[in-house]
Amino acid sequence: GQQVMQIPQYQHVQEGEDFTTYCNSSTTLSNIQWYKQRPGGHPVFLIQLVKSGEVKKQKRLTFQFGEAKKNSSLHITATQTTDVGTYFCAGGGYGGSQGNLIFGKGTKLSVKP
Amino acid sequence: NAGVMQNPRHLVRRRGQEARLRCSPMKGHSHVYWYRQLPEEGLKFMVYLQKENIIDESGMPKERFSAEFPKEGPSILRIQQVVRGDSAAYFCASSPPRQIYNEQFFGPGTRLTVL
Numbered sequence: 001g002q003q004v005m006q007i008p009q010y011q012h013v014q015e016g017e018d019f020t021t022y023c024n025s026s027t028t029l030s031n032i033q034w035y036k037q038r039p040g041g042h043p044v045f046l047i048q049l050v051k052s053g054e055v056k057k058q059k060r061l062t063f064q065f066g067e068a069k070k071n072s073s074l075h076i077t078a079t080q081t082t083d084v085g086t087y088f089c090a091g092g093g094y095g096g097s098q099g100n101l102i103f104g105k106g107t108k109l110s111v112k113p
Numbered sequence: 114n115a116g117v118m119q120n121p122r123h124l125v126r127r128r129g130q131e132a133r134l135r136c137s138p139m140k141g142h143s144h145v146y147w148y149r150q151l152p153e154e155g156l157k158f159m160v161y162l163q164k165e166n167i168i169d170e171s172g173m174p175k176e177r178f179s180a181e182f183p184k185e186g187p188s189i190l191r192i193q194q195v196v197r198g199d200s201a202a203y204f205c206a207s208s209p210p211r212q213i214y215n216e217q218f219f220g221p222g223t224r225l226t227v228l
Contacts, residue, residue: 001171006155033216042204042219043156088155100146100169101217105155 002027004091006104014112019076021107023089030092032065032072033101038085046074046087079111115140117207117220118187125226132192132199134223138207144168145188146206146217147180156204162188195227 003026013019023032031050035043047056049065049072056063062075072089086108090101118137126132138145144163148156158172162182173180177195182188192199204222208215 035219042221043206045216045218048216090156100158100161100172102158103148103156108153 002091002093002102004089004102004104006089006107008107009105010108010110012110012112013079015081016078019079019083019109021074021087021089021109023072023074023091023104025070025091025102027093028069030069030094032069032092033090034063034072034074035088035090035103036085037088037106041085043088076109079109081111081113084109084111117142117205117218119203119205119220119223121223122221123224123226125228126195127228128196129194132195132225132227134190134192134203134205134225136188136190136205136207136220138188138205139218141209142207142218143210144208144215145182146208147188147190148204148206150202150204150222152201159190192225195225197227200225200227 005024007022031048033048034046036046037043047063052069053067054065060077064073076083086106088103088106090103092101117139120135146161147159150156160173160180161169165184177193179191202222202224204219206217206219208217
């Protein structure tokens with residue numbers, strides 16, 4: 001079945017450093033979504049990418065969707081302590097599996113002040 | 114507009130008991146998804162429901178687990194004869210009527226502990 005792999009599993013950075021997490025799917029995705037989960041909290045939607053090669057920015061966050069629609073990345077510039085949390089990518093399939101998302105295991109980001 | 118509501122937030126059960134987890138989607142949302150999350154793990158899809166219909170239950174264990182989303186009332190995830198391995202956080206998410214590739218809005222989760 002469809003699998004979504006995410007690396008790294010953990011990332012520790014100094015405040016002000018950049019951070020990137022990568023997501024790879026075993027199959028072509030209809031769309032990819034990114035979520036953030038704070039410690040003890042629930043996932044919160046960040047963004048959705050649909051088009052091949054799409055790039056979207058939200059302030060210090062840059063999201064990319066690969067040309068083949070099988071991989072994606074999230075890059076945070078100049079991390080802040082408020083960026084702490086686990087970042088999940090979630091891939092959507094086609095046809096009957098459009099409705100549900102397959103989540104990666106997440107990248108847990110810690111930021112040292 | 115209230116967000117997705119789940120109750121209870123914490124549930125303790127002894128082995129062999131039943132656990133019932135409730136999810137009220139956001140107003141206007143007709144699609145509900147259930148996920149399970151183990152500590153330090155990602156979210157594992159369990160089931161996708163619309164009102165009175167199970168659309169995809171490919172992630173649901175074949176035994177002891179069931180889900181429903183009745184015409185009236187919340188969606189229910191039921192776990193019968195719970196075992197210690199069922200201890201996890203269970204998140205419900207909802208999305209509006211099918212447009213295309215909807216984002217999902219998550220509830221606060223139910224933390225189930227099986228003693």
